[in-house]
Amino acid sequence: MSAAYHPSGIPPHSRAPPMLTLYDVPGHTPQPWSPNIWRVRFILNFKRLRYRTVWVEFPQVESTLASIGAPPSGLSSSGRPIYSLPVLIDPTHNPRAPKILSNPNTIAEYLESAYPARPVFPEGSRAMQTLFVHYIQEVFAKPLLPIMVPLSHQQLPGRTQEHFRGSMPAAVLSGPQREEAWKAVKYQFDFLATILDKNTGDGDGVVAMGDEVSYADFALCSILIWIQRMAAQDGWARVRTWNNGRWHRLWERCKEYMDEF
Template sequence: MAQAHIIFYDIISSLDPPAWSPNTWRVRYALNIKGIPYETVWVEYPDIEDVCKEIGAAPTSTIAPHYTLPVIQDKSTGVVISDGPLIVEYLDKQYPDTTQLFPPGTIALQAGFTSAHGSAISPINHLSLRRTNAILNPRSQEYIRRTREQAAGKKIEEITPVGEARAVGWEKYRGGLGKVDSWYQKSEGPFVMGESITFADITVVSWLVFLKIIFGEDSQEWKDIAGWHNGRWERLVNTFAKYQY
């Protein structure tokens, strides 16, 4: 493998260890699965745009320039890349002797899978918002509260459903995961593509680990998820545990 010197920009939390974001988990898992050495630079939410501009990272939305993490900076090539899937595609091509997470001919297929997965689990976005904000440091908490409330026109406490609405939301999320489970059932192995881990599996696991982290391993929320669909999600998370850090 070509000598790598990757700087990985991730969003910090108040937890120890600080990793939590499902979007950045996808790149952290990829780097660890590939065995590519890297160092993490932890960034607070309100600093993301300035950090990205300083290192030359492109915005991930060009309608109104919007900067997000993950970003990597490959010191061995001078390349700076934004956006999880693009980062992993780059790592596959630049370091071909590592595990290929986008096997030849699968980029379009996996893009379709990850899009469908995102739609299937979308009810979790509002259900998790309040807990997500609670694990951040004060500066990032203020930023998320201000930007999300401005976009939604209501308080975070009003965005996150409670009571019966919460129960309905969780049932919709379980149904969405049930759809994903049905896709896995068609596989001839534990992963989407049989016996081989791909970016599709990393995406699924990243969202599950995110929920396990923000709600807590001993929470009823995680216990429920772990028991759904014959325990598939807990098994998948446990399989990836060796690639977390």
């Protein structure tokens, strides 16, 4: 019985443990790029769980999730259910009624409870980690959107671009507008660096908490991966040098959990 990755996604032998399935959206290369999905992929890799990726283009996300009975990941302000990725299927405990989860925080908490070895939430820190990730998503990453959303959009498969036409900002920023946008991004990185610097002496000075990577670092590094995959030259080439190379060091600390199955 081999625990190695099998390209078909089907275990080569019936006694092989069933595999987890992660639903992801393809970009312009075979490399995963979406930060919310990387957050889950990091946890799967960190916990050394066997999984395979199923690729679903944006226009098929809602119908695919409906067909597998995935719950909505949240509600819109008007109360309408939102279907979005990541979605994770875990058949391990009951292959006939696999666990189907959506929303990255829900998946993270599930994985931590179901697979407590190699914890991503240091003891007693679930609330603090969750608030940190909320902050990364809602405050820290906000000024990246006007830069990264059009850049990402441009690099999605053609059908996906058609699907979003009209609802996504089409114009990639250029010239002084782009520089202004990067300035707002740098302000957030600078501020977060002063916060993370508090751990120098009380932690390893790179990760968000103590000496080991945790959910907070995975959320942060997922943003770095997004920048690197969708804006390698104009984005990651800048960011990696900021704050005395702090973000490059974080990348290096997370690198061993960047496997792509």
